[in-house]
Amino acid sequence: MDSLTPTASTKSYANDAVKLHAQGICKFYDATAALNPIELKILAGELLTLLGPSGSGKTTLLQLIAGLVKPTSGRLMIDGRDQTDLEPYKRDIGVVFQNYSLFPHLTVQENIAFPLQMRGQSDRVSATQVSNALEMVGLERFGKRFPHELSGGQQQRVALARCLVYKPSLILMDESLSALDRKLREAMQVEIKRIHRETSSTIIFVTHDQEEALALSDRICLMNNGAIEQLGTPLELYDKPKTVFAATFIGTSNVVSGQLANAAQISSDISERLIDIGGDCKKVALGQPCSIAIRPENVRIGDCGAGILNGTIIEEIYAGSETRMMVELPNGSVFTVRVPGGAQRCQLGENVSLTWDPQHVRILES
Amino acid sequence: MASSDLSSPNLSATGKPSFRLGSIWLAVPGVAFLLIFFLWPTVHILVSAVWGDDGRFSSKALFSVFTSSSYSRVMATTFTVAVQVTVLCVLISYPLAYWLSRHSARRQRLLMMLILLPFWTSALVKNFAWLVLLGRNSNFAQFVTSMGGAGDRLLFNRTVVLFGIVHTLVPLCVIAMMPTFNQVNKSLLSAATTLGASPTQAFWRIFLPLSMRGVATAGLMIFVTSLGFFITPSLLGSPRETMVGQLIIEQINELQNLQQGSAFGVVLLVGAIIGVILFDRIFGLSGVAGGSGNSQPDDRVRRFGLWLCSRIGNMLDPVARGYRDTFRGLPGSRLLGAYSLLVIALLLVPVVAIIPMAFTSGSFLAFPPPGFSLRWFETYFASPIWMAATARSFGIGLACAALTIVVAATVAFAVVRSRSRLAGAIFIFFMSPMIVPHLVISIGLFYLFAQMSLIATDIGLVLGHSVIATPVVFIVVLSTLRGHDWRLDDAALTLGATPRRAFFRVTLPLISGGIAAGLITAFLISFEELTIALFIGGGLVTTLPKQLWSDIFLQINPTLAAASVVVLGVVTVLFLLMEVISYWRKPA
Ligand SMILES: Nc1ncnc2c1ncn2[C@@H]1O[C@H](COP(=O)(O)OP(=O)(O)O)[C@@H](O)[C@H]1O
Ligand SMILES: [Mg+2]
Numbered sequence: 001m002d003s004l005t006p007t008a009s010t011k012s013y014a015n016d017a018v019k020l021h022a023q024g025i026c027k028f029y030d031a032t033a034a035l036n037p038i039e040l041k042i043l044a045g046e047l048l049t050l051l052g053p054s055g056s057g058k059t060t061l062l063q064l065i066a067g068l069v070k071p072t073s074g075r076l077m078i079d080g081r082d083q084t085d086l087e088p089y090k091r092d093i094g095v096v097f098q099n100y101s102l103f104p105h106l107t108v109q110e111n112i113a114f115p116l117q118m119r120g121q122s123d124r125v126s127a128t129q130v131s132n133a134l135e136m137v138g139l140e141r142f143g144k145r146f147p148h149e150l151s152g153g154q155q156q157r158v159a160l161a162r163c164l165v166y167k168p169s170l171i172l173m174d175e176s177l178s179a180l181d182r183k184l185r186e187a188m189q190v191e192i193k194r195i196h197r198e199t200s201s202t203i204i205f206v207t208h209d210q211e212e213a214l215a216l217s218d219r220i221c222l223m224n225n226g227a228i229e230q231l232g233t234p235l236e237l238y239d240k241p242k243t244v245f246a247a248t249f250i251g252t253s254n255v256v257s258g259q260l261a262n263a264a265q266i267s268s269d270i271s272e273r274l275i276d277i278g279g280d281c282k283k284v285a286l287g288q289p290c291s292i293a294i295r296p297e298n299v300r301i302g303d304c305g306a307g308i309l310n311g312t313i314i315e316e317i318y319a320g321s322e323t324r325m326m327v328e329l330p331n332g333s334v335f336t337v338r339v340p341g342g343a344q345r346c347q348l349g350e351n352v353s354l355t356w357d358p359q360h361v362r363i364l365e366s
Numbered sequence: 367m368a369s370s371d372l373s374s375p376n377l378s379a380t381g382k383p384s385f386r387l388g389s390i391w392l393a394v395p396g397v398a399f400l401l402i403f404f405l406w407p408t409v410h411i412l413v414s415a416v417w418g419d420d421g422r423f424s425s426k427a428l429f430s431v432f433t434s435s436s437y438s439r440v441m442a443t444t445f446t447v448a449v450q451v452t453v454l455c456v457l458i459s460y461p462l463a464y465w466l467s468r469h470s471a472r473r474q475r476l477l478m479m480l481i482l483l484p485f486w487t488s489a490l491v492k493n494f495a496w497l498v499l500l501g502r503n504s505n506f507a508q509f510v511t512s513m514g515g516a517g518d519r520l521l522f523n524r525t526v527v528l529f530g531i532v533h534t535l536v537p538l539c540v541i542a543m544m545p546t547f548n549q550v551n552k553s554l555l556s557a558a559t560t561l562g563a564s565p566t567q568a569f570w571r572i573f574l575p576l577s578m579r580g581v582a583t584a585g586l587m588i589f590v591t592s593l594g595f596f597i598t599p600s601l602l603g604s605p606r607e608t609m610v611g612q613l614i615i616e617q618i619n620e621l622q623n624l625q626q627g628s629a630f631g632v633v634l635l636v637g638a639i640i641g642v643i644l645f646d647r648i649f650g651l652s653g654v655a656g657g658s659g660n661s662q663p664d665d666r667v668r669r670f671g672l673w674l675c676s677r678i679g680n681m682l683d684p685v686a687r688g689y690r691d692t693f694r695g696l697p698g699s700r701l702l703g704a705y706s707l708l709v710i711a712l713l714l715v716p717v718v719a720i721i722p723m724a725f726t727s728g729s730f731l732a733f734p735p736p737g738f739s740l741r742w743f744e745t746y747f748a749s750p751i752w753m754a755a756t757a758r759s760f761g762i763g764l765a766c767a768a769l770t771i772v773v774a775a776t777v778a779f780a781v782v783r784s785r786s787r788l789a790g791a792i793f794i795f796f797m798s799p800m801i802v803p804h805l806v807i808s809i810g811l812f813y814l815f816a817q818m819s820l821i822a823t824d825i826g827l828v829l830g831h832s833v834i835a836t837p838v839v840f841i842v843v844l845s846t847l848r849g850h851d852w853r854l855d856d857a858a859l860t861l862g863a864t865p866r867r868a869f870f871r872v873t874l875p876l877i878s879g880g881i882a883a884g885l886i887t888a889f890l891i892s893f894e895e896l897t898i899a900l901f902i903g904g905g906l907v908t909t910l911p912k913q914l915w916s917d918i919f920l921q922i923n924p925t926l927a928a929a930s931v932v933v934l935g936v937v938t939v940l941f942l943l944m945e946v947i948s949y950w951r952k953p954a
Contacts, residue, residue: 066856089861089864089868095860101857103857115861115862166862
């Protein structure tokens with residue numbers, strides 16, 4: 001898995017300051033691994049998302065960074081210092097919890113003032129900081145309310161304000177937006193990007209929503225089964241997925257498995273003909289099983305018999321700006337094709353051909 | 367585990383053991399307390415039952431329990447009464463608890479107060495009230511006579527003893543059933559109806575099997591408590607209703623025969639343990655409800671139970687439909703409501719009736735009193751004996767509350783917060799005093815304190831009351847801690863609070879309601895406790911209940927009613943305070 005280490009895919013950041021460096025950090029509960037040993041460098045001022053399905057170890061990694069859980073082994077360097085054994089309250093970290101974790105017995109103001117009081121600030125200074133923080137999240141009028149008197153979105157913003165008020169240099173957010181409805185979530189995403197720009201803090205954002213990850217991040221750390229699957233910019237992850245998991249978890253991909261027949265073609269059971277692969281296939285040896293992925297928007301539908309594959313249209317899903325077609329191949333597998341706009345050129349049950357540019361084919365490790 | 371919260375209680379506490387209030391070591395003082403003052407004395411009486419005063423082995427005392435015809439008759443009475451009481455309590459309480467569980471949380475809270483008031487009113491006061499209310503000259507007795515019944519023989523028989531014990535224990539039974547009943551009613555019954563079950567079928571197929579766990583718990587507590595009951599048979603029974611508790615008191619307090627007393631204690635203890643095993647295994651009740659650690663899907667008892675429930679449900683469904691169609695004006699829920707209110711009213715009778723008795727102007731206890739006066743309160747407040755007993759009860763209650771909350775809360779913290787395997791064992795150990803009759807604990811402590819020269823001392827009473835209060839307070843605090851959102855503490859840590867400050871600024875304010883409830887509970891238990899007071903207090907150091915108890919046998923006069931009203935007043939105020947606190951605790 002050498003190619004998956006962050007250093008390989010993050011050359012462009014090589015000169016930036018490293019904010020956090022997880023060195024082989026891992027967490028085992030009894031014998032089961034919540035997080036396998038991972039190597040991860042996060043750069044100062046970057047917004048990195050941990051993306052992965054439920055149970056992939058995102059929360060565990062976040063807890064390790066916050067110091068709420070002690071690692072089974074490995075080191076955690078923050079700002080160049082080894083902070084593996086540092087108590088959570090001594091770390092310069094802010095956490096926005098998924099359930100907000102607002103203190104129910106304190107008002108909004110008191111909640112936001114809490115971290116300032118813990119840092120021994122005078123009430124007068126903290127009062128102005130609290131009102132600034134409330135202003136930043138647009139809740140000036142709600143300072144005297146109790147958390148349970150606020151809506152979910154408002155509670156979310158209080159949690160954000162409570163985290164921002166003491167200007168931590170590293171902010172962790174665990175699925176912080178997943179409880180909000182779509183509109184509110186998108187508004188908060190814009191808010192977070194703005195705050196990230198204005199405060200120049202480093203943000204680690206956990207989500208299981210790939211759209212959210214693509215929209216927010218400087219880089220995405222894709223996790224699966226307690227390990228890092230791939231690390232890179234949203235564009236890299238979308239355009240150059242390295243594994244079947246990456247190709248299917250982020251966006252949709254048509255994945256075909258087969259064997260490398262020669263340097264430029266693979267054989268598979270969806271077609272008698274060999275399929276051209278434009279990209280490099282150095283990773284796979286001849287005759288070895290491998291998979292290829294083609295994004296639905298790169299597949300074109302043509303008249304029957306004229307393309308690379310033939311199939312039958314079995315479903316058509318209209319989604320406003322585009323239409324998705326499901327095409328069933330002779331061996332029963334289904335290809336998704338994305339057609340811009342709502343133009344209906346094809347009928348359900350019609351036999352069509354599918355073509356694509358070999359340069360859009362990606363070879364995946366299996 | 368699809369939920370993805372940043373921290374959950376048990377995973378934060380791994381790491382370093384001393385990291386925060388989650389260490390299992392926190393349980394050490396509490397465990398030591400129960401080891402010394404509960405387990406050791408209890409084991410000790412097992413030994414001393416077969417060890418004579420001369421230090422030699424002798425099984426004579428233990429055998430005499432079964433061979434002496436008078437003893438074995440008492441044992442038979444005791445176990446028969448305990449079984450009868452258990453069955454009656456469960457049958458009477460079940461519909462009441464079911465009715466209560468169908469009310470909204472707010473209504474239920476109000477109605478529960480009417481159950482909690484008689485629950486917290488001491489058995490002594492309630493039975494004393496019955497003594498007057500059902501006495502030869504009472505209105506009720508005259509009414510029964512005028513109807514052609516034996517009004518002059520209402521008291522001092524088996525029926526009235528059963529009635530008295532059942533009346534005393536029904537509130538406990540309902541309270542023990544409520545958590546399970548509420549859980550089932552809230553979440554699952556509506557699901558069952560949306561899945562197409564009629565109310566009758568939903569009851570028989572879903573509610574009944576799932577409620578069995580609550581029934582088993584309640585039944586067990588009733589059985590164990592009634593085994594050691596001595597107040598009711600002493601006050602309302604004839605010599606033929608003598609139960610083993612009375613024999614133990616006689617053997618130890620009057621005859622100083624520790625070995626014989628222990629032998630009875632051992633039989634009680636064994637009876638209680640057999641009860642536990644019966645309830646847990648043979649009835650397989652928790653198995654029917656599923657979810658208990660070791661219930662097997664193919665367990666025969668479980669399958670039979672479910673099969674029976676569904677059969678009855680199917681059979682009764684048309685009956686219920688027919689009933690609904692025929693008696694449109696009188697739905698079953700009305701009947702259930704009327705029944706429940708009647709039971710509640712009956713529970714309140716002695717509690718309410720004792721008040722006018724205390725304000726009588728006459729020289730004898732009577733209901734209704736001939737006139738109003740405060741003379742008996744004046745007597746009470748002027749009596750140095752009563753005043754000393756009252757002051758002592760307050761002092762011991764406060765000390766007991768302080769000691770118990772420390773023991774119970776530290777252990778509850780350890781059990782909730784540590785991931786140690788020992789936590790489960792400690793939990794069971796702390797619940798175990800519940801299944802040991804108080805009489806047995808008292809005898810054991812009597813031995814221990816005799817060696818430590820703690821008999822007839824306030825310290826002895828405080829320690830004894832704390833042993834009895836510990837499991838109850840432990841549950842109160844434990845449920846508060848289990849309900850606490852520990853992620854808030856993690857949040858406080860990440861916001862820069864040291865563990866100490868996080869505890870005082872976040873944890874403590876949020877659990878203070880539970881701690882207050884625990885304190886009040888401990889005080890109330892101590893304030894009304896009679897068994898320990900009888901044994902450990904000796905003749906010299908008397909608490910309020912002890913003074914009441916001895917005066918009932920010496921001279922029944924309205925001062926007793928006045929003292930009872932004082933007890934009732936204190937209890938009511940404190941229990942209302944507890945209600946207010948718990949109401950307050952939930953702002954949302
Ligand atoms: N305290 C714990 N004890 C045992 N297993 C745990 C614990 N916490 C997490 N796990 C396991 O570790 C894995 C990763 O969990 P988590 O980090 O919460 O995943 P995510 O946040 O990505 O959904 C899961 O399989 C989970 O069951
Ligand atoms: Mg998670």
